[in-house]
Amino acid sequence: MIIQYADLLTIGAGGGAYPAAFRLARAGRSVVMVDPKGVMSGNCLYEGCVPSKAIRETAEIYQSQRRFAERGLPGTITVDFAKIMAHKDSIQSRRYQQHAADLAATPNIQMIQGEARFITPHEVAVDTADGERRLRCAQVIIASGSDVFVPPVPGSEFCLTSHDLYKPDPILKTLPERMIVIGGGYIGLETATFFAALGTRVTLLQRGGQLLNGMDPGMVAVLTPLLDPSIHILTGIDVTAVEVTPEGGRRVHYTRGEEDDTIDGDVVLMAVGRRPVIPAGAAEIGITVTRKGVAVGADLQTAHPHIYACGDVNGRVPLFHAAVRQSMVAAHNILGGNIPMDYADFRHIPTTIFTLPAAAYVGITPALAEAQGIPLQIGRYDFEEDSRAQILERMEGGIQLFFAADSLRLLGGWVVGIDAGALIGQIGTAAAHGLTAYDLARFADQHPMSAEGIGKAARSLF
Numbered sequence: 081m082i083i084q085y086a087d088l089l090t091i092g093a094g095g096g097a098y099p100a101a102f103r104l105a106r107a108g109r110s111v112v113m114v115d116p117k118g119v120m121s122g123n124c125l126y127e128g129c130v131p132s133k134a135i136r137e138t139a140e141i142y143q144s145q146r147r148f149a150e151r152g153l154p155g156t157i158t159v160d161f162a163k164i165m166a167h168k169d170s171i172q173s174r175r176y177q178q179h180a181a182d183l184a185a186t187p188n189i190q191m192i193q194g195e196a197r198f199i200t201p202h203e204v205a206v207d208t209a210d211g212e213r214r215l216r217c218a219q220v221i222i223a224s225g226s227d228v229f230v231p232p233v234p235g236s237e238f239c240l241t242s243h244d245l246y247k248p249d250p251i252l253k254t255l256p257e258r259m260i261v262i263g264g265g266y267i268g269l270e271t272a273t274f275f276a277a278l279g280t281r282v283t284l285l286q287r288g289g290q291l292l293n294g295m296d297p298g299m300v301a302v303l304t305p306l307l308d309p310s311i312h313i314l315t316g317i318d319v320t321a322v323e324v325t326p327e328g329g330r331r332v333h334y335t336r337g338e339e340d341d342t343i344d345g346d347v348v349l350m351a352v353g354r355r356p357v358i359p360a361g362a363a364e365i366g367i368t369v370t371r372k373g374v375a376v377g378a379d380l381q382t383a384h385p386h387i388y389a390c391g392d393v394n395g396r397v398p399l400f401h402a403a404v405r406q407s408m409v410a411a412h413n414i415l416g417g418n419i420p421m422d423y424a425d426f427r428h429i430p431t432t433i434f435t436l437p438a439a440a441y442v443g444i445t446p447a448l449a450e451a452q453g454i455p456l457q458i459g460r461y462d463f464e465e466d467s468r469a470q471i472l473e474r475m476e477g478g479i480q481l482f483f484a485a486d487s488l489r490l491l492g493g494w495v496v497g498i499d500a501g502a503l504i505g506q507i508g509t510a511a512a513h514g515l516t517a518y519d520l521a522r523f524a525d526q527h528p529m530s531a532e533g534i535g536k537a538a539r540s541l542f
């Protein structure tokens with residue numbers, strides 16, 4: 081057993097861990113990152129954001145080409161699924177090389193491939209291929225992230241998960257003719273639209289009455305009719321079993337209201353949520369763990385002020401950029417001697433559902449405003465009248481901005497349609513920094529870019 085000392089040890093090496101690791105290493109602290117993957121970036125690069133969006137962008141280019149077949153780009157592009165997946169894999173491997181170079185170029189920081197568990201609040205054991213290592217640590221950041229949740233449905237082992245689909249060298253090798261998606265959240269709905277765009281016949285089974293459970297029903301109502309009508313969406317579904325058919329396909333058994341029914345597909349994607357990954361020993365050393373994950377406040381400290389929990393593991397806002405910002409907050413508070421000097425702003429984190437088309441939101445939207453009794457003034461801009469949307473032949477959707485009725489301060493917004501993921505960042509920055517409808521209305525954003533719609537939405541109030 082080797083005993084090593086570290087000023088900071090991170091459990092995990094994803095977005096919740098490495099920004100703090102690099103910040104502290106640059107400040108001269110000795111840092112050790114532990115992750116069974118042995119590489120940086122966690123699940124975002126391994127099986128999440130980057131690989132899924134690599135497939136999305138390819139599917140969108142394919143859609144665009146077909147839209148422009150009658151607008152000067154005749155001819156047929158065909159789908160070579162193996163090459164699409166190879167492109168995805170090559171981006172993952174390029175980014176891993178980039179991260180390895182960053183790591184090699186930074187002094188004071190070491191990566192250990194292994195799984196960490198707590199022995200005491202200041203001692204962590206790491207199980208590696210070569211046996212156990214022990215580290216004494218002044219500070220710890222728990223950033224062990226989240227993992228696919230597979231419900232206890234008989235036959236769920238016959239389903240694919242996002243891990244199987246998006247990991248390097250994924251299990252799915254050919255484009256399925258028929259895909260059944262269980263779950264109409266981020267992963268289920270995004271993946272359904274990517275595969276439908278590539279030519280798969282997709283059926284999506286959602287438990288509740290609304291897709292994208294928990295998101296503003298007004299935004300979901302704008303998005304839903306814009307989704308590919310070939311996607312067969314069934315809501316109010318309770319999946320009861322999955323089985324393999326004699327032909328080697330999959331049959332999903334479900335109940336809807338009083339009725340039992342089945343549906344057949346070539347593959348089934350199980351996408352009903354993720355669960356936090358809690359390192360062994362955490363609860364035993366006094367860290368509070370709830371169903372959502374490790375309990376933390378906006379300072380990211382756990383019950384032990386020298387132990388922080390950042391990213392998906394705390395269940396606050398399970399998105400990559402949220403994890404990165406939390407990691408930086410933890411780094412600042414460590415540098416401040418565990419007396420908080422920085423806090424995460426959980427209210428202004430932009431969220432994009434990268435469906436085709438996409439929807440994005442930030443801050444306070446009408447459903448939340450109503451629940452909190454906040455009167456709103458709403459600024460609207462319709463992409464029907466937008467020059468870039470017309471150029472791209474993508475005039476569906478638009479921008480809505482939500483202002484406090486008394487001060488016209490921007491509280492939030494949503495975008496459905498073109499450039500949603502880019503526009504929501506600009507809206508989020510404005511809301512986080514207290515800009516008003518007057519500020520947005522007077523800013524000369526670029527023409528002909530969709531961002532000029534933000535100023536136009538603000539000017540719709542005057």
Ligand SMILES: Cc1cc2nc3c(=O)[nH]c(=O)nc-3n(C[C@H](O)[C@H](O)[C@H](O)COP(=O)(O)OP(=O)(O)OC[C@H]3O[C@@H](n4cnc5c(N)ncnc54)[C@H](O)[C@@H]3O)c2cc1C
Nearest residue numbers: 092094095096122123124128129196225391392398399400
């Ligand atoms: C299919 C999919 C698509 C997504 N798309 C987006 C997107 O477009 N945009 C977005 O913002 N977010 C997206 N997300 C979410 C995003 O991936 C996460 O929010 C982000 O990865 C969280 O970072 P993290 O560092 O908290 O955790 P993770 O990325 O989960 O990293 C945690 C790491 O900890 C390691 N670990 C676990 N236990 C231990 C242990 N005991 N010891 C040592 N190491 C351990 C794991 O191996 C893992 O590498 C997506 C997720 C999925 C699954």
Ligand SMILES: NC(=O)c1ccc[n+]([C@@H]2O[C@H](COP(=O)([O-])OP(=O)(O)OC[C@H]3O[C@@H](n4cnc5c(N)ncnc54)[C@H](O)[C@@H]3O)[C@@H](O)[C@H]2O)c1
Nearest residue numbers: 263264265266267268286287293351352353354398432434
């Ligand atoms: N664009 C992005 O930023 C992005 C993309 C993908 C994933 N993510 C992250 O990954 C997390 C997990 O995504 P997810 O889609 O797995 O979870 P989710 O919580 O977003 O959605 C799960 C959906 O499955 C439904 N469901 C639950 N049980 C069901 C059942 N038995 N039968 C049918 N439907 C059922 C729920 O009603 C819900 O709509 C997200 O919370 C998000 O943090 C983010």
